Amino acid sequence: MSAKSARTQLRVGRLVKAHGLKGALKLELYTDDPDGRFVTGAVFTLQVPESSPWHGKTVTVREFKWMNSHPVVFLEGIDDRSAAESLVRAILWIEQDASAPVVEDDAWYDHQLVGLDVVRDGDVVGKVVRVDHFPAQDLLGVQLTQDGDREVLVPFVKAIVPEVDMAAGRLIVTPPPGLFEELPADDDHSEGSSDEVADEDVRGA
Secondary structure: OEEEOOOOEEEEEEEEEEEOOOOEEEEEEOOOOHHHHOOOOOEEEEEOOOOOOOOOOEEEEEEEEEEOOEEEEEEOOOOOHHHHHOOOOOEEEEEOOOOOOOOOOOEEEHHHHOOOEEEEOOEEEEEEEEEEEOOOOEEEEEEEOOOOOOEEEEEOOOOOOOEEEOOOOEEEOOOOOOOOOOOOOOHHHHHHHHHHHHHHHHHHO
């Protein structure tokens, strides 16, 4: 499950490790169609820190292959291990026509998600107001209906957002306790804990 940025770009992979001595890089894939995305000549925008010499630059695929079931990519101009290591942890984005239909399962553009009602246990509890993209996962900014202007960040993963229903204009959430509301203090438990400690002190004496 993933969101696609409002800039009509898709996040399709992350360069995780230099492989061998000829500039190859192992990939962490964020796409269901790696063989279609990483074709020779495909150009990717790099997401790297501003301090990186690669900031603001693009890379072009020279070759993509599977090695021992691991996806590996060779990029133009990256011909040795040192050059490959300078790209480790970079995230790869590719331009995508926002009007094109979504062909990957469980993937949506940001503009499709923003504005959706957020439904929990059959009740509308908020609305998606933004989508944040991070290397580990995407987060949905949800404005809560019953709590003024408070916004919570919901991990956009299947376990917490099991269903996105574009036709109905909503998504279903099954958040863990404490994500949408403050958990009440368990006074009885706290008192019990103190009593147990005191009891142990008496026995120890």
